[in-house]
Amino acid sequence: MVKVKLCILLIIVFLVGCSTPNIVSESPISENNIVEKIEVYHFHGENQCFSCRTIKEFAEKTVNTHYQDLLESGKMEFRSINLDKFENKDVTAKYGATGSSLWIGTYVNGEFHKKENTNVWYKVNDEEAFVSSLKTLLDKRLSGDLK
């Protein structure tokens, strides 16, 4: 019994030891970051699931409600892109979308940064939490914070 417990303990230590922290590190926050444009792109396939449609609906609602001025000025853009269509091949490759997903692309200091927002998938049943979470993220990007 002691041997079994010891083996389990060793396996756990081994498994934990093999893993490295899942820390997302991108460009640091800089006061000099000048955000030129933000793209909020929703990718989807020909056949969409319920959650895929909801994510598009909530994301579009968020940008239309809170960033109307930026949409009009062209500083922010929202698009829903069918990745199964040939004409969207380049933009799909640019973002590296692996399927239905929501991406935030930021043009800062002449460079392009992209990041998939996977957290939204946990909020498809809670519109308020979805909008709040996406707004917080977009505000961060607008302030030049790319973390």
Place this chain on the structure above:
Amino acid sequence: MSFMAFMEMMGSSNIAIVAAFFIGLMTAISPCPLATNITAIAYVSKRINNSKHTLLVGFLYTLGRMFSYTLLASLIVWFGISSQSISLLLQKYGNHILGPLLLIIGVIMLDIIKLNFLKASNRLTKLKQKLANKGYMGSFLLGSIFALAFCPFSAVLFFGMLIPIAIKSGDGLIIPAVFAFATGLPVIIFSLILTVNPK
């Protein structure tokens, strides 16, 4: 804290193994894997009177899932194959292949349509018997095929959440294996329940 908020917190854990496990659990309850797991539970329950067989079939099904997920992850992490290409390919054609394949296997196993040329084939008769009776290899194959049935949400969980963690950790083996174990956990739990109380 709501259930989804808890799953999000655990799925975003700084410890890759913990994150992989909870992303796997999320996958287990998402539409496509849930449907395949229910099918697997039906398969596991086939010989309910043999508890050892039930448990082994449940574990082999999960092992099959583990095989496919680990294979995909290691191809991406260690061999640099584009996760975008694999993901889009499996989502586009995976279900198109899987659907007819399951129908054909079902027709052969159930003898719904009597096909004369099938009777003539000794090999096919043997294959039919294997699929229907053996169970062990069948459950492994079932797991490995079902794991490749990606629908939009399960593709997000695997390619959008798990693969980036595996790439960051440089681990194409343990992280996807833990993920796979969690995706097959409902089947293992069900087979354990059947083993403890088979009637």
